Amino acid sequence: MKPPSFAYARPGSLAEAFDLLERHGEDAKVLAGGQSLIATLNMRLSSPALLVDITAVPGLAGIAVAKDKARIGALTTHRAIERSAELGAALPLLAQAARHIGHVAIRNLGTFGGSLAMADPAAEWPACCVALDAELVVARRAGERRVRAREFFKGLYETDLAPGELVTAVEIPLPGRGHRASFIELARRVGDYAIVGVAALARPKGETLEDVRLAYLGVGPTPALAPHAMAAAEGKPAAGAAAAAQAALDRDLKPAADLHTSAAAKMHLARVLTGRALRALAP
Amino acid sequence: MYHSTQAPHMMQDVFARHLGIPEANVRVVCKDVGGSFGIKVHVYADEMATAAISVMLRRPVKFVADRLESFLTDIHAREHDVTVRLACTKAGDIVGFDLDDLTAIGPYSVYPRTSGIEGNQVVNLTGGPYRHKHYRAKMHVVFTNKNVTCQYRAVGHPIAMALTEAIVDRAAAEIGMDPAEFRRRNLIPDDAYPYTAFPSGLKFERLSHHQCLDKLLALMDYRRLRAEQAALRKQGVHRGIGLAAMIEVTNPSPAFYGVGGARISAQDGATLRLEPTGMLTVMCGVTEQGQGTDGIFAQIAASAVGLTLDKVRVITGDTGVTPYGGGTWASRGAGIGGEAVLQAGRALRSNILDVAAAILSADKAALDIVGNEVVSRLTLESKLPLAELGRVAYFRPDTLPPKFQSELTVTRHYTPREYPFTFTNGIQASLVEVDPDTGFVKLLKHWCVEDCGTVINPMLVDEQIRGGIVQGIGAALFEECLYGPDGQLLNGNMADYLVPMCGEMPDIVVAHVETPTKQSALGAKGVGEAGTAGAPGAVMNAINDALAPLGARVTAQPATPDRVLKALGKV
Ligand SMILES: Cc1cc2nc3c(=O)[nH]c(=O)nc-3n(C[C@H](O)[C@H](O)[C@H](O)COP(=O)(O)OP(=O)(O)OC[C@H]3O[C@@H](n4cnc5c(N)ncnc54)[C@H](O)[C@@H]3O)c2cc1C
Numbered sequence: 001m002k003p004p005s006f007a008y009a010r011p012g013s014l015a016e017a018f019d020l021l022e023r024h025g026e027d028a029k030v031l032a033g034g035q036s037l038i039a040t041l042n043m044r045l046s047s048p049a050l051l052v053d054i055t056a057v058p059g060l061a062g063i064a065v066a067k068d069k070a071r072i073g074a075l076t077t078h079r080a081i082e083r084s085a086e087l088g089a090a091l092p093l094l095a096q097a098a099r100h101i102g103h104v105a106i107r108n109l110g111t112f113g114g115s116l117a118m119a120d121p122a123a124e125w126p127a128c129c130v131a132l133d134a135e136l137v138v139a140r141r142a143g144e145r146r147v148r149a150r151e152f153f154k155g156l157y158e159t160d161l162a163p164g165e166l167v168t169a170v171e172i173p174l175p176g177r178g179h180r181a182s183f184i185e186l187a188r189r190v191g192d193y194a195i196v197g198v199a200a201l202a203r204p205k206g207e208t209l210e211d212v213r214l215a216y217l218g219v220g221p222t223p224a225l226a227p228h229a230m231a232a233a234e235g236k237p238a239a240g241a242a243a244a245a246q247a248a249l250d251r252d253l254k255p256a257a258d259l260h261t262s263a264a265a266k267m268h269l270a271r272v273l274t275g276r277a278l279r280a281l282a283p
Numbered sequence: 284m285y286h287s288t289q290a291p292h293m294m295q296d297v298f299a300r301h302l303g304i305p306e307a308n309v310r311v312v313c314k315d316v317g318g319s320f321g322i323k324v325h326v327y328a329d330e331m332a333t334a335a336i337s338v339m340l341r342r343p344v345k346f347v348a349d350r351l352e353s354f355l356t357d358i359h360a361r362e363h364d365v366t367v368r369l370a371c372t373k374a375g376d377i378v379g380f381d382l383d384d385l386t387a388i389g390p391y392s393v394y395p396r397t398s399g400i401e402g403n404q405v406v407n408l409t410g411g412p413y414r415h416k417h418y419r420a421k422m423h424v425v426f427t428n429k430n431v432t433c434q435y436r437a438v439g440h441p442i443a444m445a446l447t448e449a450i451v452d453r454a455a456a457e458i459g460m461d462p463a464e465f466r467r468r469n470l471i472p473d474d475a476y477p478y479t480a481f482p483s484g485l486k487f488e489r490l491s492h493h494q495c496l497d498k499l500l501a502l503m504d505y506r507r508l509r510a511e512q513a514a515l516r517k518q519g520v521h522r523g524i525g526l527a528a529m530i531e532v533t534n535p536s537p538a539f540y541g542v543g544g545a546r547i548s549a550q551d552g553a554t555l556r557l558e559p560t561g562m563l564t565v566m567c568g569v570t571e572q573g574q575g576t577d578g579i580f581a582q583i584a585a586s587a588v589g590l591t592l593d594k595v596r597v598i599t600g601d602t603g604v605t606p607y608g609g610g611t612w613a614s615r616g617a618g619i620g621g622e623a624v625l626q627a628g629r630a631l632r633s634n635i636l637d638v639a640a641a642i643l644s645a646d647k648a649a650l651d652i653v654g655n656e657v658v659s660r661l662t663l664e665s666k667l668p669l670a671e672l673g674r675v676a677y678f679r680p681d682t683l684p685p686k687f688q689s690e691l692t693v694t695r696h697y698t699p700r701e702y703p704f705t706f707t708n709g710i711q712a713s714l715v716e717v718d719p720d721t722g723f724v725k726l727l728k729h730w731c732v733e734d735c736g737t738v739i740n741p742m743l744v745d746e747q748i749r750g751g752i753v754q755g756i757g758a759a760l761f762e763e764c765l766y767g768p769d770g771q772l773l774n775g776n777m778a779d780y781l782v783p784m785c786g787e788m789p790d791i792v793v794a795h796v797e798t799p800t801k802q803s804a805l806g807a808k809g810v811g812e813a814g815t816a817g818a819p820g821a822v823m824n825a826i827n828d829a830l831a832p833l834g835a836r837v838t839a840q841p842a843t844p845d846r847v848l849k850a851l852g853k854v
Binding site for chain 1: 349350351720721722723761765773774776778779781783784786787843844845848849853854
């Protein structure tokens, strides 16, 4: 299908981008990698009068890993994250998750910031950012503000972003040496959005798991942190942690059916993945 | 009319009659139209409206459906709810099949091929590979407020074969016989042909079920796989092996449509013309959908006449140019169109040699055509390039003997006369691994041994089979038109309607047994639908073989994780 006609602008600075967004208000839409937005236009689910392509704005792409945190620019592509050796060492969760995003051609264009702004509940990055307790750097004409990923996702495709605001970067506190990560998802075909997925982190101490974190995708309108399951697993050996988290998970998740999978099957699959992820975290 | 269709002459007839235009004034041109799979062999309201508007406005009108429109109006297929029963002796001999098919076809029957054909095939073909004495089949057709259904690649076969093979596996399990052994016992013997003993009336000229079964079991190393399966089960790995024998209707005679009153040609023709330059133009009523018809017509014509492939040009899909014909459906292109090309080629070769004999004042019987030249049959010594022969025949016939007329254009037609259908046969096997915790099915490998008679182009034949198998796997595991309770299609896009993609496809091993049909000189049977016909049954049987020790069984297609989990009682 073909999109409705639209105008196109490619600002060379943030200030110019804010000008355009201010002038055109609701009629304008930010374009990053285009891997979600162009599809919505082609399906005629959205018909903005102007696309503001931010890919020429300098300074929005790139990865920087410091001692206690990593910073990922909004325009950093999925593929760049997948292939970054630095990130692979500091935040292995991200490379594990990246492989599941669409296909290579999509990962070459799609961006980290775009995925977070899109807020698809079945997407990988939002769940990872929730598990990692990442902080989004949001810019507007008046300046910058920061918002925790755990507070950023408000509803189905809804975020904390106000009109005229852009995600410029994400800062992720490093969970520290010795932590382990496991990202698992189930999708019918390679590259499909997940039926259910889990982003799991923990620091093994002896036989037990500490600082357990579990965030789910594909189980509701937003990525879902599972505080009850996390608490149940905390301080237990992996097998015990798995059983305890599975038993507690009902209190955290209330998945709705999707086209192909019933709510009950989703809940069952979330429990299966919880067990697999926690066992994979064992030292 | 530039039209994305598989049946240009049928559409010419339809447009002419429905719009009240003399047929001679309607020309339907369909170029390489791309994948069609039966979808483009029907008459659609949008296309009739486009033609009607063009007539009313007296100007060209163009209509292109977008993806959603295609999903909503292109024919759907295979909505069946079937109960099948099998009777066999304790020793393992099949006695009979009993079948009750409820099929939904949408709000009306699609013109002009009718939507009843699919169910008709199900009741005709179930049990087809196996000897049996008793047969009862009932079909109930109901209308629904969903989209129409009609003929889609391997019409009815995937259902009939999946039913047959599922109940055959159950019978084998009930009497405690290995499923391969049960099939060996019951497949029609290779020396029983012509076989006309079926109570349902199917007639088989010559099939090779047992050769195919033996070859398949050797190819897949069946015993080793069974041993490996048993060993892995002890480690909690649930693999399944599924077999599916099949028969396929190809090269149909008028029994399909003509006798039912549909104005659809069962015959096809080919015209071959030697050009003055020594090039050969081939025009045939069969169309090209990407399956390689043009390629094999070029091969057949080149070898029949004695040319190299680069000298042959093929024109198909134009009612203003080609002989009258049926087009592409029911695996008829190679077997029917190809035979017409072969016969025309042989006749043209003879006519060319007449001209050569006249030019060279030689005995025709001493001449032959090899590599674009007339040569001495005995010594292969070059006598006359065809380009020179063409020049003389067209531009200097004055130099030929008085009264000699050269005839360098030949048309021949072919329609199968001895059997209503030229059945093919084959057998497939699937190896899968089922994850009982997630209900996910992983395809590990797939095998197919198929007998399409003469293999004209091995690469095209193998890829037809592979593509067909992938389409069959789509039905078994992925594809389904989902409707809401209000009759709205819920997944009319390629993100939500899951087609099989390369990431999930297993290696597919293909091998052949060649039993040419004696009805034609070419000996080719069809091959375009065989893969699709057998694959769903093989995959479903493999899944159920994996689930058997867990006491579960899936009977609905596609076997989604949700359905597998339900079968396992996990949700
Ligand atoms: C076939 C296919 C399969 C896919 N599979 C997956 C998958 O499995 N998992 C997955 O997560 N994704 C998947 N995607 C989507 C892909 O990851 C997108 O790249 C991503 O969702 C959006 O990023 P983008 O840079 O392409 O953003 P765009 O499409 O350009 O924009 C998306 C939305 O975000 C807004 N936006 C973009 N950047 C910013 C910003 N910096 N600040 C504020 N707003 C912004 C846009 O205005 C728009 O509303 C798939 C896409 C396709 C085509």
